[in-house]
Amino acid sequence: MEKIQFTADGSGEKVDFFVLEQTKVNGNFYILVASSEEEDAECMVLKDVSYTEDTEEGVYEIVDDDTELNAVLEIFEELLEDVEIER
Numbered sequence: 001m002e003k004i005q006f007t008a009d010g011s012g013e014k015v016d017f018f019v020l021e022q023t024k025v026n027g028n029f030y031i032l033v034a035s036s037e038e039e040d041a042e043c044m045v046l047k048d049v050s051y052t053e054d055t056e057e058g059v060y061e062i063v064d065d066d067t068e069l070n071a072v073l074e075i076f077e078e079l080l081e082d083v084e085i086e087r
Contacts, residue, residue: 032076
């Protein structure tokens, strides 16, 4: 499992996540990340919004729109057959 580090916007705090899966939907890139490698870890879906920012680094936002989130979670559940994602 790949470990990546994010810098929180505003505070500059660094946060580590583990990438479980990635996918592209309707031209947008999404990653499913977990807070730890444990089985019951909290997960989040992050959307790559780098194309809207003037930066060389990736910029990700938490997906909080319920319709978008549910659609992307369904795809992640298909990709990760042995993982159950609670909503």
